[in-house]
Amino acid sequence: MARARDLVKIYGEGDAQVNALAGVSAEFRRGELTAIMGPSGSGKSTFMHCMAALDTPTSGSVEIDGVEIAGLKDKALTRLRRDRIGFVFQSFNLVPTLTAEENITLPLDIAGAKLDKDWYERIIDTVGLRARLRHKPSELSGGQQQRVACARALVSRPAIVFADEPTGNLDSQASAEILSFLRRSVDEFGQTIVMVTHEPSAAAHADRVLFLADGRIVGELLEPTAATVLEQMAAHDPAQRVS
Amino acid sequence: MRRVTMAGIRGHWLRFLLTSLSVLLGVAFVAGTLVLTDSLDRTFTGIFSQANKGTDVYVSGAEGATAIDGTNLRSGLPLTLEAELERLPDVRRAAPELAGSAILVGKDGTAVRNGGAPTLSFSWLDDDPVLEVVDGRAPRGPGEIAVEEGTLQKAGLTVGDRTRVVVGPRVMDVKIVASVRFGALAGTTLVLFDEPTSVNLFAPDGTTAAFQVQGNPGVSQEALVGQVQQVLPPTAEAITGEAKTEKDTATMRQALGFINTFLLVFAGISLVVGGFIIVNTFSMLIAQRTRELALLRAIGAGAGQVVRMVLAEAVAIGLVGGLVGLGAGVGLAAALQAALTSFGLEVSGGLPVSARTVIVSLLLGLVVTVVAAAVPAIRASRIAPIAAMRDDVAMPEKGLRRRALWATALLLLGLAAVAPALRLEGTGSNASQVAVVLLLFAAFAVGAPALARPVIAVVGAPFAALSRSVGRMARGNALRNPRRTAATASALMIGLALVSAVSVLSASATESTKSLVNQLVRADLVLEGGFTGMSDGITDAVRRVGGVKSVAGLRAVPLDVDGAPQLAVGSDAAALADAVDVQMRSGTLDVLDDGKVLVSESLAKDEDLDVGSTLSGVVGSLPDAKLTVGGVFADNPAIGSSMVIPAKLAEQAVPAPQRADMLAYVVLDPGADAAKVRAAVVDAVKPYVVVSVQDRDEFINAQSDQIEQLLMTIYVLLALSVVIAVLGIVNTLALSVFERTREIGLLRAVGLSRSQLRRMITLESVYTALFGAVLGAVLGLGIGVFMQHVLVDEGLTDLVVPTGSLVTVLVLSAIVGIVAAVLPAVRATRLNILKAISVD
């Protein structure tokens, strides 16, 4: 569904040079929820941005739904993002002038595409926002806003959804709702999702966890539980590795 | 705090520049006006001190009424006074002022003239201190002239050439025998005859309006005045040469005062419009920096410090705007000088920048900016420190309903004031009319934010239908802060309200003139003599043409009579009755033959006149004339004045050299071959070079052309206020793009293409512009209709709403919106998505 090969991203030059990604290769299969973990500054966001065609890697290749994105022009990249990729940011995901409903259908509106009514209804029911559809973002709680953002990421049936710390700003109750929603979309709709998280309990919802450190994949965990994730994290803790 | 201010300016230099620009344009108008005034002053001081060179004492007859050109008509003094004056011990020389109008025919056979500038002639004087002979010798007899070198150059002639000169009814064949230098003439053409010829031409009755007296060396001008007064008749007066120069300059200054008034009105408009933009920009800057300002407050900055910080930015903007505006004003003055030159007024005073101009410009820029920034600054100081902690900062949006109420109240007040005017046409003073117009403006300015939603919903509908999501988002953005949108649109509203009001008035004026002239003028041909008018001889020549039944000349006679207009028309009853459909309300037209005068219905009403009323005062050069009203006629623009006096009285009142008909109506014999007679009339007036012959249709069209020409000037100046308005939209858009950086990044991330983003911003701009345009058009329409009703008595009888122009204005506004969006849109599309998203 999506594949990265030897992704390198270098920021700055000379002394100020940062190798945010130092050769990352990974594959994301259909209907799989992958969690990405790693210490702060390890390159998780950079990786997500490169995968989601929001940023261009210094070298390496990214393939989304069979399309190689290296060398695509802005127009094609925009269309790719609009039609094949969903994205959920940590915060400020919504356009403040639009209602929840309008925010959800935004990618379709922009594309001028027809709304699949059944699909839309299913998403709304899954995120449980029916009562709030006519509200503006400022009238929604943080958790509700993130749920709207998730619904928007799914509405155009993208090939893959990237979520960068979608629960980073939420309390445990709201986090749990988002995570269960993501889980259900994978299980019930066969959606492919890649999610960055710092929390082992969140990662435990995933089918697979990838560990990043210093711009490299340093570990992989299948069928994770909170305990095994914590174990792995300790193993990759940079403080311990240096010693 | 100063460091924070400077950082703020440096961080947003583009916005700083745009804001300065709106101040700049207003200041430029004021500075330009001042520079031009000084320059005109210098020009005329130069000319008059040159003209009065060597004149120690100026002797003139009793002062009569002021003619349209600003000069005074004076009762004549006998030419024999010259000898008496020269007999005085300290008088070296006395010379009668033998001056009048003389039109030189150039090499190409047409009149040599500069627009409306005078065509002057006076008599040659050996060793005249005023002139310097460049080439040739003194003219002798009626067949020789000297010509001023600039005039000669314009004529394409040289010394030795033969040509013609038209003086009143006479066409003289002359030879140019000298070229003289005078100095600056402001476009006036100058021809000189020898003294006997001048007496013949300009003082045929043996009297002249004035004498120039030159004293012996060492005698003061004051002492000489004392001596001269001893020999003067009681009706004459003597003043020093210096006083004469001052008086001439002052008269000229007054005559050209309208130019200043005109320009200062536009300066006022651009400053008001600029003020709106400044308020808006500062409000936005402060809204954006709420968190920063709150943080400053949280760490202990006082409310006063915050106000001072904001005002410091305003001072910087005001100074920059004032300074650059001053420079632009000098440029504007240069452009206006060029424009004046094309109208025949050559300004030779350069571009003097006086201390007054500098001080006024800088102060104005400063005061306008600081006053406009004061409200936002005070609002800024009220930001609670806690706002620093809030994530989502928005200035509270409230009070729209209160605004709507206020606006309605003002509107009702305005309508209540308008209502009586609409019923009783022409009542109310000028001041109350201005008050009504201002009230309407205020209502719209106050109510605009409340109107934003409904108006934009309507104007946005077609666009929203075209592109659903983009259109909807653009509308949402335009309505996000109705007060801001309204303030931005207000600038355009003011400009367009004036444009629409003017176009309603002009369309009405054109139509009214056309229909009135059509209705009232029975004449088959109309003769016009341009600025100098036509002397008796010319109308006589036309009267002699076969097939012409009668010629009714309209002679302008200046009046200084309480209860009478400044200008009366002298005419002959029979000819007037032939040419113009004069509806008598009381009395008959024939009373003119008995020496009585006619007054218009509205003058009779205003001044409480009726048949038998008498008026007295100065008529032309007659100091104590008595006028008896013999009839009242229905207001009639074809007559051109609200008072008609007998042709005989006009002849007595206006000295021969100044006697001229501004306009003459020609009626043909019934059954005459119109084309043939017209050709004969054209031939008859041909030698007089400047007389034009028009048939009815041509005359009617020429009338409306004049109105349109005047309008073009107004439009050009109003266009400047529209330019300022565009700057305001650019400024607001640039600011809101900046404000919404993160949102734009998000939209791009979700898949909004660059062209869609561009379209979204353009639409927002178009909505704002159309909003302002619709309000402006409605407001202007209201004002135009109101003014037309008020001016019905002044001849604005027909109301015409120029739908075409109004639609054009709306379409242009949409284009204005598109243009204004270009830069902000380019900036928005260049945003890096990731950086935009991570902005806080």
Ligand SMILES: Nc1ncnc2c1ncn2[C@@H]1O[C@H](COP(=O)(O)OP(=O)(O)OP(=O)(O)O)[C@@H](O)[C@H]1O
């Ligand atoms: N625009 C940039 N310019 C320079 N360096 C950058 C830029 N963006 C990221 N970096 C650097 O690249 C590295 C990886 O950053 P990235 O944001 O991907 O980390 P992350 O794993 O998402 O961290 P976090 O968990 O804190 O979000 C960091 O060292 C960061 O400083």
Ligand SMILES: [Mg+2]
């Ligand atoms: Mg990150």
